[in-house]
Amino acid sequence: MRKQISVFLLLSAFLMFTGCAERPSEDLYLNSTAYELPLSELWALTVNETGVENESAELDQLVIRMQDSGTLEYVFLEFRGIKSGEWGHFQVRMDESGKVSWRESKVKGDFPKSNHPLPVLKVVETVGSGGSSGSGFFAPSRGLLVHADFLAGSIGYGGEPYDLYLFENGKAVPLDRIEFGSREPWCQIVFNSPGACNTTIKEDKKGVFNEVISSESSLTISEVNENGPEPGLPDHILVFLEDDLNKARCVEYAVEKTDGSSPLDLISTGCTEKTLETVALTPEPYELPLSELWDLTVNETGVENETAAFSNLKVSIGPQRSPEHILLEFWGERRGRWNFFHVEVNSRGAVSWYSSESTDSSQEAPHPLELLGEVEQVRLRELTFGEEGLYIEVDKVWRASYDGRLNNDVFVLKDGSLLPLELVRFSSAKPRYPITIGKRGYHNVLVKENKTTGESDITFLPGKEAPSFTVFTEESLSEAELLVYTEDEETVTVCPRAGYMLINNIxxxxxxxxxxxxxxxxxxxxxxxxxxxxxxxxxxxxxxxxxxxxxxxxxxxxxxxxxxxxxxxxFRDYYINVSAEEYEYIKKQYPEPYVSYEAEKPVKGRFVAVLSIHPEENVEKLKQEGITLKKTLxxxxxxxxxxxxxxxxxxxxxxxxxxxxxxxxxxxxxx
Structure with a gap:
């Protein structure tokens, strides 16, 4: 089951606006008492003040923060709706004094359909409030953070760290398990301790709120309050809506239902692993079915394959040599919208996924299948797993230099085997995606003759200081400025990016x-x-x-x-064809070391000069002066x-x- 919950519709995804309307000049207020939130009243006021057509409204997200005394810190409501015949994006905030402010912007494009805000507000209003006793989900001594947003994909919930509820027939009914499997978004409402998720509202200089800021990516719930759970209240409570049950694969109630009136008759009432048969892999020892995972991912998520851009990959392999957990994250277009995708595989091969709209411009990243294929080449049979197994990670790095002479922890993946490198150096600002392999638990990993062993007195092994080692593919090394390795007891130095090559053992x-x-x-x-x-x-x-x-x-x-x-x-050099006067002018205006003159030769009364121009800004200056610069080879x-x-x-x-x-x-x- 998933250990994180990610926001489906980030605020920034909707800031494609053509104009903004500020909050009204007259201040608006609602009364808020301890453990009581007038959320239905807030919605009525919002419809009246903003002019949005009530029936068109669709919720983006809701964030509420309560203090440990049970009083309100803020309510942040974000939704879309039609106003004057056009779709708008609305942000509404109520602060601790009950003051209500709002702003709107126009939006373009199609968006996934979501729930009307009022039912969600009523759920929070009902299950979160416990009257003056604070017997609801609002915890008097710890405060509360409430967050409602939307997810899509194949996700199962059950067991720690969540308590699960279904809001059914006006009350919260406890669940043991619920599994969703839909490309259509559903709503989840999360109640948790503020210590697990540090969330604030960012305001501009005029006091108008701009966006929700979270110290955890996408408001993820991944940390437990340092004092542990308070008796009677779990750290994370998830509430699902009755209207979203048609998007669930199965539901298991904590207490058996007897009234026979459940809307669950249309879906399975018992959850077994068979519910995930259509999205499952068959892990085998020493095998990583990553290409198969990608084919399944494209089929299940609906991502347009050619648009996919890699983000990161994390693989945990147990001591039994089979993958225990695979996490793949990437971007791509789905239904014409740019999305971020999160795909997980558990130890039984069950695949779950979710997606959320994203404004990240990572289209320049490589295609996921390219990097998944590289990882598949690693011969797991040649690696020693130890008591806890291994991990494999691929992520974007900007590091320019890798020196394997200290710890012997840099390798090239050649025909599935690992060959040690002494030095790899890059000079371009382009990010790279090396493969990192290490023992789980930060144990030492040793390599000898393309095999990982447990010996400590051999050559070409990561040192004790190196709990992991870095692997490059041959293709990725083509962008290196400098590559040094040992072959037949001789040091070989190659400059792949510059075009030097190894030919006939020269x-x-x-x-x-x-x-x-x-x-x-x-x-x-x-x-x-x-x-x-x-x-x-x-x-x-x-x-x-x-x-x-x-x-x-x-x-x-x-x-x-x-x-x-x-x-x-x-080279980064240029050549120019100028008169003697122009040539002298350039030398005077751009003296060394800013422009180096490496070759010159008069041709028909004019000079041809090769210039090494630094910094690059000087190139533009020369061009602005009408000097034609052309690349050399x-x-x-x-x-x-x-x-x-x-x-x-x-x-x-x-x-x-x-x-x-x-x-x-x-x-x-x-x-």
Whole structure:
């Protein structure tokens, strides 16, 4: 069963407005006494003052906070309705003095249909109030937070930490269990201690309320008051509406009904696991059926598959090697609206889900199936589980550098096995989604020869300081600036994002060497296991993008052999074509180190210069001055020194005839 409850319709999802009407100039008041809330009276006043058509109103959410003395702290009511022929979004607040204020905004688009506010207000008014004795759900010594909102999906409730009730025939009837399975939203009313959920109302400078702020995401109920439950009152009470029973799969009463008049005749009155057969997986040892889970998720939730954007994944695997719990969260469109989805799988394979409208703009995240497929590649049979099992997590991180030389806790997932990495470094601001694997209970995880063991004196293992380790897929490492690992007792350094590659066991290694007093540049040399002679490099800077096959044709004349290694790097550099006067002006206005001039060559009375421009703001400044900047591409070819010595003239003559070439340079590089 679920341990959290999430808001279905967040306030921010409805702030797509074209105009706002402020609260009325005359103040409105209602009388509120201890343990008594005039909520029906509040609704009558709201309809009268706002001008909304009563029968059109649909509740978004209701939040009420009571002090420990039983007096009101605030009521926050949010709903939609038609006014003057147009849909509007209304926010109503009543404070501790009984003062009522409201504001409205116009809304666009279709919204899932919900309940009329008045029945929900009457439920809270009835079951929450206990008169002067405070015998209802309002607890005198601890106060109360009431929150009503809407959920959709496949969700079951039963047992701790909730007491469940169905508001039926004017009173709250206790339940042992209730399971919903509907894409249509239903209402849930939560009564709980304010200590479990810190909620406040944010106001603007004029004292007009703007939004509900919660310290727990989406008003989730996940913490118990530190003093424990007060005798006679559970921390969390959930009340469901009789009108929503047609969206429930099954209901179990705490006390057997005998009147025969129950509206539950249309649904199952006994809850068994069979009610979830249509949304269930079959977990097997050492297997994570994540692709199957995604197919089921698309079918059950109605999300448009191509719009899905990943949020996070958490998997708990027990010592018996089977998944005990899977949590998948993602965004996607459903019925034309952007939603946040929460999908869970328990140890028996039962799948539950719910969705809520969201304004998060995470469409840039990868598709969930892409990351689920990566996790499926992990060979669980090669991991030691220990007494408590393992956990696997995938989440968005902005971390730029991962150093495995300290704890040996960075790996690449290759053909299902884990290979250790010494260093991974990213420079882009793009988020990444690495896989984190660790022992539950923060026990040490050790890796040797692609297998996890319990030994402590082996090479390539996470150290005792590392309760978990990070795994990258080969595809995710293609965005790395620098990648260092050991192969056959030799250190290999690769720059995937820059275009350096490992070809025929030749490793391209960047080394930083002095260039001038206050500048540096990169030199490159190639190591080949069968070569002991120094290598020679030809570097060509092109005006436009040139692919490797094209570059081979450009730098290889008919009598010149092809290089044994050719690679390219896409700089952040630009090239310009300006007059001598313009060139001098740029150098004066943008001196080093803001603009570095790495190559220049006069062409037909004009200068072609390659600029490394920092910071990026200078690019826009140059463009605003009418200077045309175009990206450059540099290609390196590795030759035998003898080849370049004998054929350099032929290569230069060929390259000089190419209009796309900015500069050519040769260099002998020694190991």
């Amino acid at each position: 490793t391209v290694v960047p080394t930083l060497v002095p260039y001038s007093e206050n500048r540096t540049r990169y030199n490159y040399y190639a190591e080949h296991p069968e070569r002991e002679v120094p290598d020679a490099v030809i570097e060509i800077t092109f005006k436009d993008n040139v692919s490797l096959p094209e570059a081979v044709g450009i730098i290889s004349a008919s009598n010149i052999p092809e290089p044994y290694l050719l690679f390219q790097r896409r 540099s290609v390196w070819a590795i030759y035998d020194p003898e080849v370049l010595q004998n054929e350099s003239d032929a290569i230069i003559n060929k390259l000089e005839g190419e209009n796309e070439i900015i500069s050519v340079s040769f260099e002998l590089l020694f190991r």
